[in-house]
Amino acid sequence: DSGVTQTPKHLITATGQRVTLRCSPRSGDLSVYWYQQSLDQGLQFLIQYYNGEERAKGNILERFSAQQFPDLHSELNLSSLELGDSALYFCASRQGTTNTGELFFGEGSRLTVL
Amino acid sequence: GQQVMQIPQYQHVQEGEDFTTYCNSSTTLSNIQWYKQRPGGHPVFLIQLVKSGEVKKQKRLTFQFGEAKKNSSLHITATQTTDVGTYFCAGRNSGYALNFGKGTSLLVTP
Numbered sequence: 001d002s003g004v005t006q007t008p009k010h011l012i013t014a015t016g017q018r019v020t021l022r023c024s025p026r027s028g029d030l031s032v033y034w035y036q037q038s039l040d041q042g043l044q045f046l047i048q049y050y051n052g053e054e055r056a057k058g059n060i061l062e063r064f065s066a067q068q069f070p071d072l073h074s075e076l077n078l079s080s081l082e083l084g085d086s087a088l089y090f091c092a093s094r095q096g097t098t099n100t101g102e103l104f105f106g107e108g109s110r111l112t113v114l
Numbered sequence: 115g116q117q118v119m120q121i122p123q124y125q126h127v128q129e130g131e132d133f134t135t136y137c138n139s140s141t142t143l144s145n146i147q148w149y150k151q152r153p154g155g156h157p158v159f160l161i162q163l164v165k166s167g168e169v170k171k172q173k174r175l176t177f178q179f180g181e182a183k184k185n186s187s188l189h190i191t192a193t194q195t196t197d198v199g200t201y202f203c204a205g206r207n208s209g210y211a212l213n214f215g216k217g218t219s220l221l222v223t224p
Contacts, residue, residue, distance in 0.1 A: 002156070002158075033212065035214070040216075041216065042120075042202065042214055042215060042216030042217050043157065043202060043204075043214035043217070044214075045211050045212065045213055045214065048210055048211065050210075055210045056209055056210040056211040057211075058211055058213070090156060090157070092157075100144070100145055100162065100164070100206070101162070102147065102159035102162060103147075103149075103157075103159065103204075103212065104159070105156040105157045105158070106156065107155075107156050108156055
């Protein structure tokens with residue numbers, strides 16, 4: 001158990017819909033990272049937050065947005081869903097303020113868009 | 115932007131054989147990390163390399179960071195069935211983003 005909690009574990013929805021994925025980082029961790037994992041693309045970095053502020057942005061689509069709340073949990077919002085958005089979405093957290101140190105991953109949220 | 119490439123994509127070995135996966139970055143990295151993801155699981159941190167030319171060992175696993183800090187390798191000696199999974203390298207340049215390679219999936223048959 002990494003200490004990172006993601007909900008829901010599985011989600012099935014239709015094209016055009018909107019979903020919210022939630023992540024609770026490890027106790028004390030200020031940084032939250034979101035990754036998308038699909039079969040052929042490995043782990044794609046989406047976005048990172050540190051203590052409520054956006055720190056880095058990767059290949060995140062405009063239809064996707066995220067935020068980190070004062071209690072440090074984070075949410076990833078996916079809208080106007082397309083079939084290609086079906087993937088495993090991982091949240092990871094890290095404690096420090098520097099750009100080093102291991103990431104602790106949650107078990108992921110598997111999104112299926114039909 | 116920074117890209118991290120990994121080869122091979124797949125590797126199938128007999129138990130007891132050695133295995134190596136290679137990671138190359140288009141830019142100089144401040145550090146590189148390695149993760150293992152078991153089938154159906156989530157990535158789990160293995161190690162971080164920071165210094166140019168650094169070599170670290172964990173039992174049968176040997177990790178190297180290139181002199182130019184643009185490449186890295188993971189070598190497993192005498193693979194076991196418990197080594198099955200996907201091995202990812204992840205590189206960070208001067209920024210905060212940690213970019214993963216596509217991973218090398220290792221299958222070990224007894």
